[in-house]
Amino acid sequence: xxxxxxxxxxxxxxxxxxxxxxxxxxxxxxxxxxxxxxxxxxxxxxxxxxxxxxxxxxxxxxxxxxxxxxxxxxxxxxxxxxxxxxxxxxxxxxxxxxxxxxxxxxxxxxxxxxxxxxxxxxxxxxxxxxxxxxxxxxxxxxxxxxxxxxxxxxxxxxxxxxxxxxxxxxxxxxxxxxxxxxxxxxxxxxxxxxxxxxxxxxxxxxxxxxxxxxxxxxxxxxxxxxxxxxxxxxxxxxxxxxxxxxxxxx
Amino acid sequence: xxxxxxxxxxxxxxxxxxxxxxxxxxxxxxxxxxxxxxxxxxxxxxxxxxxxxxxxxxxxxxxxxxxxxxxxxxxxxxxxxxxxxxxxxxxxxxxxxxxxxxxxxxxxxxxxxxxxxxxxxxxxxxxxxxxxxxxxxxxxxxxxxxxxxxxxxxxxxxxxxxxxxxxxxxxxxxxxxxxxxxxxxxxxxxxxxxxxxxxxxxxxxxxxxxxxxxxxxxxxxxxxxxxxxxxxxxxxxxxxxxxxxxxxxxxxxxxxxxxxxxxxxxxxxxxxxxxxxxxxxxxxxxxxxxxxxxxxxxxx
Numbered sequence: 001x002x003x004x005x006x007x008x009x010x011x012x013x014x015x016x017x018x019x020x021x022x023x024x025x026x027x028x029x030x031x032x033x034x035x036x037x038x039x040x041x042x043x044x045x046x047x048x049x050x051x052x053x054x055x056x057x058x059x060x061x062x063x064x065x066x067x068x069x070x071x072x073x074x075x076x077x078x079x080x081x082x083x084x085x086x087x088x089x090x091x092x093x094x095x096x097x098x099x100x101x102x103x104x105x106x107x108x109x110x111x112x113x114x115x116x117x118x119x120x121x122x123x124x125x126x127x128x129x130x131x132x133x134x135x136x137x138x139x140x141x142x143x144x145x146x147x148x149x150x151x152x153x154x155x156x157x158x159x160x161x162x163x164x165x166x167x168x169x170x171x172x173x174x175x176x177x178x179x180x181x182x183x184x185x186x187x188x189x190x191x192x193x194x195x196x197x198x199x200x201x202x203x204x205x206x207x208x209x210x211x212x213x214x215x216x217x218x219x220x221x222x223x224x225x226x227x228x229x230x231x232x233x234x235x236x237x238x239x240x241x242x243x244x245x246x247x248x249x250x
Numbered sequence: 251x252x253x254x255x256x257x258x259x260x261x262x263x264x265x266x267x268x269x270x271x272x273x274x275x276x277x278x279x280x281x282x283x284x285x286x287x288x289x290x291x292x293x294x295x296x297x298x299x300x301x302x303x304x305x306x307x308x309x310x311x312x313x314x315x316x317x318x319x320x321x322x323x324x325x326x327x328x329x330x331x332x333x334x335x336x337x338x339x340x341x342x343x344x345x346x347x348x349x350x351x352x353x354x355x356x357x358x359x360x361x362x363x364x365x366x367x368x369x370x371x372x373x374x375x376x377x378x379x380x381x382x383x384x385x386x387x388x389x390x391x392x393x394x395x396x397x398x399x400x401x402x403x404x405x406x407x408x409x410x411x412x413x414x415x416x417x418x419x420x421x422x423x424x425x426x427x428x429x430x431x432x433x434x435x436x437x438x439x440x441x442x443x444x445x446x447x448x449x450x451x452x453x454x455x456x457x458x459x460x461x462x463x464x465x466x467x468x469x470x471x472x473x474x475x476x477x478x479x480x481x482x483x484x485x486x487x488x489x490x491x492x493x494x495x496x497x498x499x500x501x502x503x504x505x506x507x508x509x510x511x512x513x514x515x516x517x518x519x520x521x522x523x524x525x526x527x528x529x530x531x532x533x534x535x536x537x538x539x540x541x542x543x544x545x546x547x548x549x550x
Contacts, residue, residue: 052438078440092431103428106421107440113449114421122421165439 005030005065005199006051006169012059013046020046022223023060028169033200035210038220039243044203045087047220048173051201052084053077064169078107083167085158087174093147097138097157098129100146104164105129132164136190152183159190170200176209188213211235219243253544257498260505261408268401276400278512280468283407284461285504289488290410290497291457296486297494298418299450300430304482305347305363306458308370309340311477313459314466315374318386329392329402333463340459341452348451352444355433367479375474385473388466399468406464407501410457414497417453426450487525491532493539503540 004027013021021043028034036044049055051062053074062070069077092100105128106112106119120126133139136156141149146157155175162170175191176184188209191202195213204210210217210231217234219226221243227234234240264283267275288310295301313336320326320335351362374380393399417423425446428436436443466472475481492503507525514521536542 054434054438073442074437075440075442078438084438090432090435092428092435094431095427099424099427103424103436104439106424109421112421112425112441112446115417116420118419119421119424125421161439 003030004028006201007063008051008060009063010060011047011050011057011062013043013050013055014058019223021050021057024220024223024225025060026218026225026228028199028201029215030199031197032215033195033202033213035202035204035214035217036220037204037207037210037217038226041222042220043223044220045173046223048084048171048201048203052082052171078165078167081166081168082171083162083165083169084171085155085162085173085175087177089151089154089158091146091154091157091161093145095146096143097133097146097149097160098142100157101129101133101138101160101164102126104161105132107165128166129164132160135163135193136160137186150183152179152186155179155183155187156190159187159194163194168199170194170198172200172202172204174204175202176204176206184209253498256502256544257411260502261404264407265404268397268404271397273396276396277468278508279505280396280400280403281465282505282508283403284465284468285485285488285508286407286501287410287461287464288458288485289492289500289504290414291454291461292485293489293492293494293497293500294414294418294426294450294454294457296489297496297500298423298430299426299447300433301447301451302360302486303351303363303451303454304360304479304486305344305351305367306454306485307477307479307481308347308367309344309455309458310462310465310481311370311374311472311474312343313337313340313462314472314476315380315386317392317463317466318381318388318472321388321390321392322386325390327390327392329467332392333460336463337456337459340462341456344452344455344458345448348448348455352447352451364479364482367477367482371474371478374477381472381474383474385471388470388472391467391470393467396468399464403464403468406460410460411497411501418497422446422449487529489539491529491539493536493541495538496541498544499539499541506540 006028008024008026011021011024012019024047036047038044046055050057053072057070061068064080102125105125133142136159138156138160141153149157175187179187184206192213202214214231216228217231218228219234219240226243227237227240264279267279288306292306295303316336316339317332320332326332347366351359354362375383393402425441429443429446433443488503488507489500491507493499510525511521514524532539
């Protein structure tokens with residue numbers, strides 16, 4: 001088993017009396033795709049928001065690259081190499097695709113407190129942005145306004161922006177939600193390429209996609225870990241079937 | 251292109267007025283151009299960063315009061331000394347007020363900046379040592395002669411425009427644009443956005459201080475109404491009228507507003523109603539302000 005890039009220890013997030021994430025201890029191995037699945041309200045999105053720093057844990061620990069990042073802010077985590085995408089479009093609706101990806105790429109400059117030289121002169125930013133757009137099949141769409149893209153293209157742009165920040169850990173929040181069959185296939189193909197050599201935490205409802213691209217799967221129910229294992233183990237587990245897949249056991 | 255010609259023509263015409271030596275026009279247009287500096291610098295916050303601040307007049311007034319204090323109490327007049335001191339003072343106050351205000355967001359941010367402005371207004375209005383409601387005279391002005399003061403104001407407008415347009419094209423300007431579009435997403439992309447907003451607040455505050463310094467130099471007089479929130483509201487109206495998110499819009503909007511005020515006064519005592527009607531018309535029919543009438547690229 002490769003070393004864990006990311007580790008949570010008894011990670012907990014309470015909203016009042018409700019523990020949305022309740023004592024989750026997981027290790028995410030470097031270079032692997034680890035899916036987190038579960039019924040609606042299982043705490044998957046909350047878990048991801050804790051990992052990206054958008055929510056503060058009320059208990060437990062998060063370790064990334066051996067450092068305690070339990071209380072780290074989203075911008076610090078991003079700078080440490082944590083990239084994420086969002087379930088619903090969370091772009092810069094008035095900017096062009098090119099400018100959205102530019103902003104993502106520019107974030108890797110040591111600082112953007114640069115007041116005098118025109119932004120275009122920072123050539124390495126432009127190169128990084130163009131590469132990310134091309135990777136995600138948006139090379140021709142650089143001038144299109146983000147808010148006017150199709151749903152599938154917005155997902156591609158989300159992924160391009162994440163890649164432009166050169167992350168080592170990817171947090172993907174339901175990248176296929178709301179997509180038609182063909183669009184979903186295209187995104188799955190893109191995700192497969194993106195995942196190569198990177199560590200991925202994937203929250204997703206589409207079971208076919210999850211089982212086809214994940215190396216391991218964790219099932220969350222009511223904020224707790226029900227099971228963790230390889231896709232085939234999870235598929236075969238009666239407990240998972242009963243609690244989550246909702247199927248009669250044959 | 252049209253925008254550039256318009257700006258060059260306006261700058262040349264305003265510069266030429268310096269040679270006329272006409273007391274009224276020097277004072278009137280000097281005042282109008284000070285309004286341009288205020289409007290452009292506030293637009294850095296309102297139009298480019300998406301931060302509506304009602305504290306802008308506070309930094310204007312604080313710098314003007316400091317100039318009065320320096321000249322009257324310490325005989326410090328030379329602009330080489332007083333100008334940097336007054337601008338730095340406005341910047342330092344903006345740092346403190348901005349640091350506190352930016353803990354709040356949205357409408358709460360507006361309310362906090364309003365509260366600071368009102369606090370400062372009453373501080374100056376109610377302290378006899380600070381001139382009270384009558385204000386203070388600047389006994390010796392740093393720039394003697396109305397024409398010289400006018401030229402200084404003209405140079406300041408040009409400089410502020412060039413400085414801000416440069417800054418907005420630089421990586422820093424892109425970050426502000428991103429913050430205006432989606433602050434939360436900027437944080438998740440690795441930008442500590444509050445720090446960037448604070449720097450914008452300080453730059454805008456320093457430029458408002460520059461405007462206050464020039465105003466006290468032109469008029470030789472400061473009073474508390476200048477740092478009250480009505481003044482801030484008027485600058486905000488100038489920005490909306492001219493077109494937020496552009497520099498030339500608010501700059502020309504301030505000039506236009508000065509003319510409306512001047513000629514409106516001759517026609518009716520209720521010239522404020524004219525401005526109100528104009529603002530309503532612009533907000534309803536020209537969401538990009540008067541700048542929307544002049545074709546130009548969206549980015550300043």
